[in-house]
Amino acid sequence: MGLISVETASVCPSCGGPLELVEDGVFLWFGCRRCMRYVKRGKRDFVKRFVDYRSRSFNWSGMMAELYRLYLGT
Numbered sequence: 001m002g003l004i005s006v007e008t009a010s011v012c013p014s015c016g017g018p019l020e021l022v023e024d025g026v027f028l029w030f031g032c033r034r035c036m037r038y039v040k041r042g043k044r045d046f047v048k049r050f051v052d053y054r055s056r057s058f059n060w061s062g063m064m065a066e067l068y069r070l071y072l073g074t
């Protein structure tokens with residue numbers, strides 16, 4: 001199963017490098033490749049929290065903010 005990784009606009013507070021979002025079949029990883037520090041969340045449950053089914057929209061910035069908060073907490 002392949003990994004999909006994207007660079008995000010967030011910056012690592014430790015090294016100043018770009019934080020990346022990595023996705024595999026089951027998990028979302030968010031963190032810094034240089035520091036090798038990541039937070040991991042079960043994709044299905046986590047992403048679901050940011051979907052608004054009524055307006056059929058996805059709160060991308062809300063999800064990124066939450067991942068960043070989790071990363072700072074590690």
Ligand SMILES: [Zn+2]
Pocket residue numbers: 012013014015016017032033034035036
């Ligand atoms: Zn870093």
